[in-house]
Amino acid sequence: MGLIDDLARPAEWVRFREDKNGSGQLSRAELQELDDFIAAAGYEPVVAAMREGVAAFGYPKRMVVNKSGTRRKRVVFCYDAAQTWVLKLMARLLYRYDGGLSSACYSFRRDLSAKKAWDRIMALPDVGGSWVLKADIHDYFNSMPVDLLMRTLADFVNDDPELLAILRDMHQDERCWEGGELVAARRGAMAGVPTSAFMANIFLDDMDRHFLDLGVPYFRYSDDILIFARSEGELQRLRDELERIVGEHGLEMNPAKTAVFAPGEAWDFLGFRYVQGRIDLSRATVQKMKDKIKRSAHSLYRWRMRKGVDFERAARVMTRTFERKIFDVSGTREFTWSRWFFPVLSCSDGLHEIDEYMLQNLRYLKSGRYYKGNYRVDYEQLKALGYSSLVHEYYCYLEECRELAEFNSGV
Numbered sequence: 001m002g003l004i005d006d007l008a009r010p011a012e013w014v015r016f017r018e019d020k021n022g023s024g025q026l027s028r029a030e031l032q033e034l035d036d037f038i039a040a041a042g043y044e045p046v047v048a049a050m051r052e053g054v055a056a057f058g059y060p061k062r063m064v065v066n067k068s069g070t071r072r073k074r075v076v077f078c079y080d081a082a083q084t085w086v087l088k089l090m091a092r093l094l095y096r097y098d099g100g101l102s103s104a105c106y107s108f109r110r111d112l113s114a115k116k117a118w119d120r121i122m123a124l125p126d127v128g129g130s131w132v133l134k135a136d137i138h139d140y141f142n143s144m145p146v147d148l149l150m151r152t153l154a155d156f157v158n159d160d161p162e163l164l165a166i167l168r169d170m171h172q173d174e175r176c177w178e179g180g181e182l183v184a185a186r187r188g189a190m191a192g193v194p195t196s197a198f199m200a201n202i203f204l205d206d207m208d209r210h211f212l213d214l215g216v217p218y219f220r221y222s223d224d225i226l227i228f229a230r231s232e233g234e235l236q237r238l239r240d241e242l243e244r245i246v247g248e249h250g251l252e253m254n255p256a257k258t259a260v261f262a263p264g265e266a267w268d269f270l271g272f273r274y275v276q277g278r279i280d281l282s283r284a285t286v287q288k289m290k291d292k293i294k295r296s297a298h299s300l301y302r303w304r305m306r307k308g309v310d311f312e313r314a315a316r317v318m319t320r321t322f323e324r325k326i327f328d329v330s331g332t333r334e335f336t337w338s339r340w341f342f343p344v345l346s347c348s349d350g351l352h353e354i355d356e357y358m359l360q361n362l363r364y365l366k367s368g369r370y371y372k373g374n375y376r377v378d379y380e381q382l383k384a385l386g387y388s389s390l391v392h393e394y395y396c397y398l399e400e401c402r403e404l405a406e407f408n409s410g411v
Helices: 003-007 010-023 028-039 043-051 081-100 114-122 146-156 161-172 196-203 205-213 232-248 283-307 311-326 337-341 349-367 372-376 379-384 390-410
Strands: 061-066 073-078 131-136 175-178 181-184 218-221 224-229 259-261 267-269 272-275 278-281
Touching: 003 043, 003 081, 003 161, 010 028, 010 081, 028 081, 043 081, 043 161, 081 196, 114 218, 114 267, 114 272, 131 232, 131 267, 146 161, 146 196, 146 205, 196 205, 205 218, 205 232, 224 232, 232 259, 278 283, 278 349, 283 311, 283 349, 311 337, 311 349, 337 390, 349 372, 349 379, 349 390
Parallel strands: 061 175
Antiparallel strands: 061 073, 131 224, 131 259, 175 181, 218 224, 267 272, 272 278
């Protein structure tokens, strides 16, 4: 049975719903939307159109949105709600091709992750004495040449002609809806569409394998690339090779995010910073969280003044908001901030900086000012209002990991 057949099976949708609920990836409203979609068999018309061999998905809508936590813009594409749910299940089912990918690719994988990448990085001989290239590809998802992407796709999806035809139909006509008009636009893998993660992994698989075959310490997470070398000259040769291959794929390096680091210099990868044998939060990660905290505090203070809300209520709202974003409140979520960062970190300096900033902004809710008088709201008061220290939670996490390891070793 092909993947399109699986998309029509109610049991597959039930498993999909269970996975999404168990991992906590969906809000309560999204989960209800999915339940209603499954109950109404909303996937059937989409799957029927796919089987008829017509343009099942048509043209996507192109949107320009703010990058998370910044004022920078990015282009994303989307289909209607029913099509998007079908594409989300399709993306999950595409994991059946995960085993065909290189072990140097860590993005959107079942058994490889950012933690696995960092474990392997830290196991490299003399990692602190190496030259490091941190590289980034400009507008990776939307810039992939479609003809080359489709050839790569055919190499991977060579056992399911129906699926291959559907994916080709989605990508080959590079038009989209924008402002109510059908316009030509470079779409590539279409950032924002659920299947784009799969495309991002397979498109540079040959490059991943090339560097592994050379015996190069090489790590890729979508468009973020990290390469290690024993000397500056060797690293320059590898950089030239990387730029050559990226260019052959019709892509361009992002010079603003590509840099070389000498032994002993700090460098960043996937939101982390390596410095003198320690893994901390990157400065960008810390700043991004601080920006979110400040925006939330100022918004809540305006709400407090406008509605006559007391300080305690505003502080509770803020602590609950960030607890949901950062911590595993339900005990089942897979994709919280803490679950990304805690397993990799080896120190708490960045966490401490965020803690201090959070305390400043919780106190700001009292007066609408940043000044010493705010310290009349002491730490114990903020704890009583729901504040949880990142540093404390991090060390609790480490202790839980230690206890679990001891238990497993005794079983």
